Amino acid sequence: MRASRLLSIQMLLETRGRMSARALADVLEISIRTLYRDIDELTAAGVPVYAERGRAGGFELMRGWKTTLTGLTPSEAQAVFLSGLAGPAAELGLGDQVEQAQLKLLAALPASWRDDARRVSSRLYLDPIDWYRESMPLPHLATVATAVWDERPLSIHYESWKLTSRRTIHPLGLVLKAGAWYLVAAGDDKIRTYRVASILAAELQHGVVKRPKGFSLTEHWRQSVQRFEAEVFKGEATLRATAVGLKNLSYLSAAVAKAVAAVAPPESEQTRVELRIPIETIEHATGQLLRLAPEVEVIGPPPLKRATIERLRRIVALYGLNG
Template sequence: MRASRLLSIQMMLETRGPMSATELADALEISVRTLHRDIDQLTAAGVPIYAERGRTGGFRLLDGWNTRLTGLTPAEAQVVFLSGLAGPAADLGLDKPLQGARLKLLTSLPAASRAEAQKMQSRFHLDPVDWYREADAVPHLATVADAVWSERQLSMSYESWRDEVERVVHPLGLVLKAGAWYLVAASDGKPRTYRVSNIKRAAMLESRARRPARFDLARYWAESVARFESELYTDYADVLATPSGLKQLRYLNAAVARAVAEARPSRRKDGRVAVRVPIESVEHGAGQLLRLAPEVEVTGPGRLKRAIVSRLQHVSILYGC
């Protein structure tokens, strides 16, 4: 365990550059005191780690020094094979390099480890596209990806829900979410999200892209998703649900499923329970909840009940009932 941790310290300093004691300790989930003992052991073993004092100080490796470690454990090799998504790699034009990397990895492993590494690929398959959906058509993904890798500005024609606009952006990264590709790019100095399938024209420019200081793609995406969900569900519905209705509510979306799981429902004599769930709007909620009747009955607010009654009246007229 400790040997693995000592190796991790070396590799983090080698790949990330200077890091403070707190940053290293947090990354390794150990105390700062334990980290200092590990650093002492590494320096005693001849690893050239230096401490830099001051506000921006920390630990660093001697320039040009590296671990020269090429071996992988069987478990590490299995994870590498699991992480290679063939579909997304093909979308990015990287399917052949991925196959080549896997082949090189296999030849570098001991014979006893090859079968275990290949077993991961033959036993697990990752499909990022949601049920009842097809992957978006993304004819400009290769150009967008090239701009991301090359750190070049991108000129594009983008179709938003309002209209089609011409824009020059600074690409920061690509995200694959439920089968849809998204470009995160800076516009007017602020990171924004663009659905790649909505890009109608794309051209990589010669000008270098400017990346905001300390930008973290994973953190930006997590915060963006959380913000989107909080802004999306602006209203609520009070419902009475049977046990079957509760199960159907959980399948509506993650926000409703979370509300059902966290609620402390009061059970009635008829076996139904009262729950409050989030909805996007009255009209959207009426359409979603009406199809769950009679297992789910809306009891409030009044504007939502009236919207459901109005829909039922229109359906009655439409079918001559």
């Protein structure tokens, strides 16, 4: 445990540069006293760790010094190969770099570990694109990625579901969700999310991105998803469903699947159970639920039931089934 912690200190100082004692201790989840003991042990072992005093001080490695160890365990090496998504990396223009990095990592690993690391990419394949969909053309993704990496402002021509506009934004990060790329960026004192496929034009600007203090892309995205899911469901529907209907309902969304899981299953294939599910709008729910009929029956609210009946009448008239 301690040997692993000592190696972690080396890696942190090598990758992040100078770090304060408090910052190092917080990352490693140890006390300041334990950290000082570890630093003493590292210097005694010949690792050139230097301390700078003052408000901007901290610990750092001698300039130019570099450990020859990868610091990876066999399982960690496999995880690195698993994380190298070839498709997304290629879309970002990093396909060759990922391949070269994996080759360098293989060369640095002990020979006995190499086959295990290679086995990951030969036996596990991650496909982020949903069923029955193809990857959308993203002509401006490379420009957006450059803006993110280089921390440069970006001027975009953007098409939202409301309107088309031009704006200058400060890119903060890229997120790949369900096969779609999203750009998180600051602008007008607010952080927004932009679908990269909806960017009609993108041009790098001079200057440096103004990154909000303490911003975490992971935490921001998690909160955004929770907020979106809470806001998108504006109503509730009461239904009766067979066992088959419940199964089909569970495929609509995670929120509906949660509601389905909360009810007891029907006693037989012919019986139905009543349940409530969250819905977005009457129009949206009508289209979704009508596809599941007759295994799913709409009970309420009245506007949803009326919309469903009206849709059925129009279908009957369309196919000439009045008689």
